[in-house]
Amino acid sequence: MNLFKTKRKVLYLILILLLIPNILLGGINIFVRKSSEKHIFNEQSINVLEDGxxxxxxxxxxGIRNNYPTPILKERLDTGIYLYENDIAPKIIMSGDHGQEYYDEVNIMKEYxxxxxxxxxxxxxxxAGFSTYESMYRAQYIFGVQKLVVVSQKYHLYRAVYIGKNLGMDVVGANATKTIMGGHRARLTREVFAQGKDFFKVILRPEPTFLGEKISLDESGDITNDK
Known part of the structure; x- marks a missing residue:
């Protein structure tokens, strides 16, 4: 009987230990979303943004495939271009992975x-925008951005906006979602864990993989070609 009670206590303890991280992660997700949701807008509501x-x-x-933006990236590019054409900001920063000679997101994005x-x-x-955290960090540190419109799908914007605001920028998110594409549930699952990771990153403030020289947005964007 005592052995049975001991086993039951051990099982309860294991269950509690398993639940604690999930409860913590769930709480972080709720906090990140609530902190960011009022700063996220759709194309149709850009009138709330002050032009320029x-x-x-x-x-x-x-991501790119066969030297062309993936459907998700194309949505982001089209939304960002729309904002530029409506004079929301005078410059566009394409941030992505160009860590290898034969994988170059940013030049494909610029060409588009x-x-x-x-x-x-x-x-x-x-x-060197190898992650959302690094892209947001470098936007501020390298390009000197203080007021920023970040473009992505809504599920991703909660985290991007949260990071930017906690790094000290005035950030709003432009929702690029036009359609729900294949793999959406998997992306949502990954985002749960990514929010948890970046919640602690903005507290610890690790430097990105690369920093480099500061770049003024008053110059021509062509100074960043092939860097």
């Missing part, structure tokens, strides 16, 4: 925007 009052539009990378009519000199490239 932002330093830049930051478009976060999301140029084809849509955005002048090359108004497009800056962040070649």
């Amino acid at each position: 009052s932002y330093d830049a539009i930051l478009i976060l990378g999301s 925007a140029i084809e849509k009519g955005v002048p090359s000199e108004d497009i800056f490239m962040d070649h």
Whole structure:
């Protein structure tokens, strides 16, 4: 009988130990979403943004295939270009992964925007945007951004806006979601854990993989070509 009670206590203890991290993670997710949701807007409601009052539009990378943006990235690019065309900000920063010679998100992103009519000199490239945290950090530290419109899908914007605000920027998020694409549930699951990770990152403030020289948005975006 005592052995049975001991086993039951051990099982209860194991259950509690398993529940604590999940409760903590759930609490963080709720906090991040609640902190950010009032700062996220759709294309249709950009009238709430003051024209030209932002330093830049930051478009976060999301993969390329056969030297062309993935459907998710294309949504982000189209939204960012729309904001630029409506004079929400005078510059666009393309932030993505260019860590390898044969994988280059940011040049593909810039080429797409140029084809849509955005002048090359108004497009800056962040070649070391290896994560959402690093993209937001570098937007402030490298490009000197204080007021920012960040573009992504809504599920991702909660985290991006939260990071930016906790790094000290005035940030709003532009929701690029047009359609719910395949793999959405998997992305939502990954985002739960990513929010937990970046919640602690903005507290600890680790430096990104690369920093480098500061770049002024008053210059031509072409100074970031192939850097």
